[in-house]
Amino acid sequence: MEKLSKALHQAPPRPIKVIQFGEGNFLRAFTDWTVQKLNDEADFNGGIAVVQPLPVGLVDLLASQDFLYTHTLKGIKNGEPVKEHLLNDSIVSAVNPYTDHAGYLGLAAVETVKIVISNTTESGIAYEPEDTLEGPQKGFPAKLTALLHARFKAFGGDPDKGFVIIPCELIDRNGDKLKEVVERHAREWQLGEAFEAWLGEANTFCNSLVDRIVPGYPRDRIQEVWEELGYEDQLVVESEQFNLWVIEGPAGLKELLPVDRTDCNVLFVEDMTPYRTRKVRILNGAHTTLVPVAYLYGIDTVKESVEHPVVGKYLAQAVYEEIIPTLDLPKEELESFAAEVMDRFRNPFISHQLLSISLNGMSKYNTRVLPSLEAYLREKGALPKRLVFSLAAMLVFYRGLRGEETIPVNDAEDILELFRKAWAAFDGSEEGCRSLARTVLAHAPVWTADLTALPGLLDLVVEYLGLILEKGMEEALQEVLL
Ligand SMILES: NC(=O)c1ccc[n+]([C@@H]2O[C@H](COP(=O)([O-])OP(=O)(O)OC[C@H]3O[C@@H](n4cnc5c(N)ncnc54)[C@H](O)[C@@H]3O)[C@@H](O)[C@H]2O)c1
Ligand SMILES: O=P(O)(O)OC[C@@H](O)[C@@H](O)[C@H](O)[C@H](O)CO
Structure with a gap:
């Protein structure tokens, strides 16, 4: 040719x-x-x-x-x-x-x-x-x-x-x-x-x-x-x-x-800030929230995830109930933007691989999801459980295994090293979950703050981490959606 x-x-x-x-x-x-x-x-x-x-x-x-x-x-x-x-x-x-x-x-x-x-x-x-x-x-x-x-x-x-x-x-x-x-x-x-x-x-x-x-x-x-x-x-x-x-x-x-x-x-x-906040927090935030959860569920693309009865519901709840309420723009406008984004994710002609979005996932969580989590906690005095669940799933994702399959985790070397050490030290116990979560939440070089200082976050991540490891993503996710 x-x-x-x-x-x-x-x-x-x-x-x-x-x-x-x-x-x-x-x-x-x-x-x-x-x-x-x-x-x-x-x-x-x-x-x-x-x-x-x-x-x-x-x-x-x-x-x-x-x-x-x-x-x-x-x-x-x-x-x-x-x-x-x-x-x-x-x-x-x-x-x-x-x-x-x-x-x-x-x-x-x-x-x-x-x-x-x-x-x-x-x-x-x-x-x-x-x-x-x-x-x-x-x-x-x-x-x-x-x-x-x-x-x-x-x-x-x-x-x-x-x-x-x-x-x-x-x-x-x-x-x-x-x-x-x-x-x-x-x-x-x-x-x-x-x-x-x-x-x-x-x-x-x-x-x-x-x-x-x-x-x-x-x-x-x-x-x-x-x-x-x-x-x-x-x-x-x-x-x-x-x-x-x-x-x-x-x-x-x-x-x-x-x-x-x-x-x-x-x-x-004159000011691009509202456009940026809306796009990064809703579209990119949804992508980053979705990736570890859907991938560990056994799904490979964005379209399949959004159309999946359980994973799609999880994503919609995260976007409409935990991300949108933290944004300072008219609710109607945000919901219509989110609906358009969901339609784009469903694009029947595009096969957007979750793995390609997973590149540098930790820093993406920091800039694209964490601001929503922090704002939600500040404004509602409670943690947004789907966004926290995604963080716990990310910890599991970075172990680099989906069943027997190796996950090609792609991130900065210092992050990969942090996870290599944390998972090598993991002994399967509840204390082990706490120690692993504490290591990552306190020390990941990408975090703009020590995440163990956010009230209740470490405990909830430990709970979800234990749930995912013990029951698998499918069952763990059902519990979070209840
Ligand atoms: N792919 C998308 O859907 C999409 C959509 C909107 C925005 N973006 C943004 O565009 C960026 C690039 O995405 P892409 O799909 O073109 O990726 P790509 O891998 O095809 O291209 C990456 C480009 O960035 C350069 N680069 C990488 N690391 C660099 C560094 N440390 N210093 C200088 N240059 C560096 C590479 O030389 C290359 O030109 C992403 O970070 C993303 O935020 C991507
Ligand atoms: O390109 P990244 O790796 O920074 O992020 C992955 C996706 O969230 C991103 O590419 C979106 O598809 C894009 O930002 C849409 O405009």
């Missing part, structure tokens, strides 16, 4: 207007899709230059396909089930800054670039004290600082040559956070007052919130997918149809990104 390349599709030449840090599934199915729409429907005429954020990544693979890839969108659109294969031809170059640092910095001198986009996961916007201006830099903010400095020099500090920077990482106020780290590098690397002033005045860092479910590469069905496409594409990415991009940006951004001439769902707002 022929491989996807320019021999199959010749992309129109486009000047680089967007520099994109990251080449993962999400960006290819979301921001690159938006740029493609802008090119196809709004005369944007802009290409994307991709920068690989880590030493290992997809840049070589992208280059081997002449930067082309297929994006398959599946779901309900205007009430109808729709499946579309879109050939994205908006990426025009890709660079690995670890092996071609000069090539990377060369992007700074490309006059047509206006926008910088990123998604380097929740770990990416981090300060790396070892990084220097000379590079190659390890951290994404450090890489960006070096690029901005090169741009400042290339254009003699021209105030019209700054960038609009829109990070898409799923962390609170991502633009503010990125700016803070970039400014710190600029100060510590002593890049000078003139540069620091240009950084603040000529560049805009926007906070943004993204929403689209992207299961990614259909590994288990790839031959079938290639047969359907008629060519081999190693970078196929699958997503749902739904999309929402909320951007806190300057007034002029609409002209820069004329999305109103496309059907992309982009909102320019």
Whole structure:
């Protein structure tokens, strides 16, 4: 079968207007899709230059396909089930800054670039004290600082040559956070007052919130997918149809990104906080709450879980009775958002693996579920039992066994080590459950606080942990639903 390349599709030449840090599934199915729409429907005429954020990544693979890839969108659109294969031809170059640092910095001198986009996961916007201006830099903010400095020099500090920077990482106020780290590098690397002033005045860092479910590469069905496409594409990415991009940006951004001439769902707002809270606590919170419970129940995908009579009921109770009541937005609006999310989870065309959501589950619980648990406790003076049950199930999930099967638990090494030790010391007794739960609740490096200090939490986790270990997930869950 022929491989996807320019021999199959010749992309129109486009000047680089967007520099994109990251080449993962999400960006290819979301921001690159938006740029493609802008090119196809709004005369944007802009290409994307991709920068690989880590030493290992997809840049070589992208280059081997002449930067082309297929994006398959599946779901309900205007009430109808729709499946579309879109050939994205908006990426025009890709660079690995670890092996071609000069090539990377060369992007700074490309006059047509206006926008910088990123998604380097929740770990990416981090300060790396070892990084220097000379590079190659390890951290994404450090890489960006070096690029901005090169741009400042290339254009003699021209105030019209700054960038609009829109990070898409799923962390609170991502633009503010990125700016803070970039400014710190600029100060510590002593890049000078003139540069620091240009950084603040000529560049805009926007906070943004993204929403689209992207299961990614259909590994288990790839031959079938290639047969359907008629060519081999190693970078196929699958997503749902739904999309929402909320951007806190300057007034002029609409002209820069004329999305109103496309059907992309982009909102320019003054404050993205309510959108973020609603999405992270309901959609991502539901995912994270669900994963250990449903997976240990023997289920593999989100759709099967939501449709399951017991697991689906558990999830609905968690969302409607324990998450929504803690949110400070009109109840009706929250319930309608949650209903839409449940419909998206039921998307008959998407097979979203629970295991893929389980990646870095502990830090996700901390940011996506724990705030609901704490607010519930504060406001109602009682613990939300389904959210606590999920925490207990997570402790069992991290043991890495579903019956005889090994669970490929994927998290930071220090977390995995914590669980390895805690489970190795576990003797099966009730005291053993308490000791294991205390170790994790008090010491997990991801918790923003010592969770054993939350009234009653340790006791309830111990109770649920014992229940799951003694009776199995199926029976334990029945008891929690009573
Ligand atoms: N997949 C989805 O449904 C979806 C939807 C909305 C948001 N997101 C967010 O997008 C992020 C990426 O998801 P994905 O599906 O594209 O994953 P992916 O594994 O396909 O891509 C991950 C990307 O992040 C980079 N990266 C990883 N760790 C990094 C680090 N420490 N520093 C710098 N860069 C790093 C990688 O180089 C790669 O470009 C997730 O963290 C998630 O919060 C995903
Ligand atoms: O992508 P992650 O791993 O941060 O989280 C898993 C899912 O909750 C997430 O990808 C959602 O599907 C997405 O955030 C929807 O917009």
